[in-house]
Amino acid sequence: MKLVNETSEESRNWNSRSDSCRLVSKRFEQVEPILIKKYGEMASRRCQSKLIRISAMYYLLGEIYGKTVLDLGCGSIFSNDHTASIFQEQRLYEPWLSRTLHELGARPIGIDSKHDLSEEFEGYKLNLCFPDSLKQFPDKSVDLACAFSLFDSPSLHYGNGFGAGRELFHCLIPQLERVVKDDGFFLFEPIGTGIR
Helix, strand or coil: CEEEECCCHHHHHHHHCHHHHHHHHHHHHHHHHHHHHHHCCHHHHHHHCCHHHHHHHHHHHCCCCCCEEEEECCCCCCCCCCCHHHHHHHCCCCCHHHHHHHHCCCEEEEEECCCCCCCCCEEEECCCCCCCCCCCCCCCCEEEEEECCCCCCHHHHHHHCCCHHHHHHHHHHHHHHHHEEEEEEEEECCCCCCCC
8 A cells, every 4th residue: 555645746737637637537527417406506616626636536546437536534414513503504524535435436435423324435434543444444455545634633632632633543553554456545634634
């Protein structure tokens, strides 16, 4: 498994590589009406904001159709984030990335401390702060794991104290080395991990 920090030098490759961005934009145009029909007009804006990360997945995997993507801290309509009341109308904490990946033909597996069983993608309500939190996933079964806004989540720090993001990162790495395929990736946002 290769660790890919979304702010690293390598990330500049997928941000500047127009072919993967064009491909994602074209595919998103096809699924956007479906997302709007299912989740309302807000879906368009929320899902579009995830396209650069989906472009990164295409860049790393070559194709995402049929690929298993483990979305750590995917979000939920039941978010208990302490800032959620401020942003409730914006629906920021819903699982927009997993929803979009699902419509694009990937096999997302969403994990969050709250999970909505009505979502169309596979999902689990798990506390990732335990060293065996991913025990139900078979070895080398995931093509790409990702974590965005997880390690700096207000809920994580509120419940576990300052530095919880760094501890969680170090707790997850051995587990991800087991469940992510050898040629797979862990794509993450480094804020809160202590990694620069």
